Amino acid sequence: MAGTDKSQEFTFRPSPAIILCEPQLGENIGTTARAMANFGLWDLRIVNPRDPWPNERAIAAASRADHVIDKVRVFATVEEAIADLQLVFATTARRRDMQKPVYGPEEGAQRMISHIAGGEKAGLLFGREKWGLYNEEVALADAIVTFPVEAAFASLNIAQAVLLMAYEWRQQADKGEVLPFSGGLDPTAPREELIGLFLHLEETLDRTGFFKTEDKRPTMVDNLRAAFARAQLSTQEIRTLRGVISSIDRAHLRQGRKAREAEAAKATKSKD
């Protein structure tokens, strides 16, 4: 999306670690870093990657998420990668015959946030491109996190799974939904100005004969007023709409005047 604001610095706040177990493609490490960066995650750990690190393809695919790539740590085993964490979740799409609680991303994020807020560290395990996580890796986790996908069409790749978890973490962490920009609505105008618009319009419509009969007028007026009121018009918008009414109402006057001015100019010219 065209939207990067490069003027802002990044703050390395406490956040869940993302652990990729034996990632095969360097590109997927890069797109994972990039997905993380969108939502403020930065702690990326890779376990026994297929290719040596640093990895050109990963760096290229990470785009601007250098601050994540620079901090990547490589481990020989998943046990070492999660050694310092107090809470570990395993992300998996397939059902596992295991005595593990299963959470959706929202609950998973909430639980991680509680732990992190309490000064503990949390992390999420993601598996291999083709085979996901092995059972013994899932067994190391406190719980399974899975996504509410349509069973017949589950096709999340690693970066997408990381993106969803990162997004939910951001959602839950900023429960007030911190958006990069907020509502672009000017304040609603004082009721007095709205009524001014109503009266202007209704006076005009009385002159143009819009209200067919006197007894129908009150209902028609109420309905028009209700429609405009719902728009929560600002002062500027009311001013513009009154200009619209005037422009249409008085066009024939302007055109009449222009025609008369043109006539007068012609008459003056023919006299010369």
Add this chain to the structure above:
Amino acid sequence: MAGTDKSQEFTFRPSPAIILCEPQLGENIGTTARAMANFGLWDLRIVNPRDPWPNERAIAAASRADHVIDKVRVFATVEEAIADLQLVFATTARRRDMQKPVYGPEEGAQRMISHIAGGEKAGLLFGREKWGLYNEEVALADAIVTFPVEAAFASLNIAQAVLLMAYEWRQQADKGEVLPFSGGLDPTAPREELIGLFLHLEETLDRTGFFKTEDKRPTMVDNLRAAFARAQLSTQEIRTLRGVISSIDRAHLRQGRKAREAEAAKATKSKD
């Protein structure tokens, strides 16, 4: 992720339409379809794609999301693509100087679900790979939806943005907490009728000389449309407002005709 359960059928439940405006790369159409399929979305509409449809690259990238690709509809303009919808959101990363409410994905999803539960149709606009949506496209929407991304590292591509919205839709839909419709409101008219009102008004204002200069016209049009769009006008209200425009616009014609008829009547009378 290795997790597809092919034994399950897909049910085409009411869900938001995903509208891609002038997608450049066929691959992105395919990955969008695939992202949608994860969370049960199936109504994909593309507006004036760069390449002809069907598109080999899109089909290849869609993987198993055939049921989405098969239902893709192609439109020449965004107006046609959203004609049947009552609620339209525009997804954008950049701030727009426009009188539009801004929601995060969660609130956006909740609002779409309310409308859909009430029998109306909703849709999300996504822009071009490099340039996102044009202002006049955003102006056609009821509100903007944006993602809570780190401003310095916003790098969501189209499929990721679609994935997040699809995920939130699924999240909110499964909550079972459908916000009740505001009592007493007629359903919002399909977007096509609202656009009819816009064109009627703008054509009239072109004739009356409301738009002082050509370069100011686009912004003024967008602002007027934004004001009317917020009112969530019903079919009847749109009809009434078009009657209002006609009444004011053509009053001088009626008055002119009445004056001529009165003259003719006087002339006839004086002959008797």
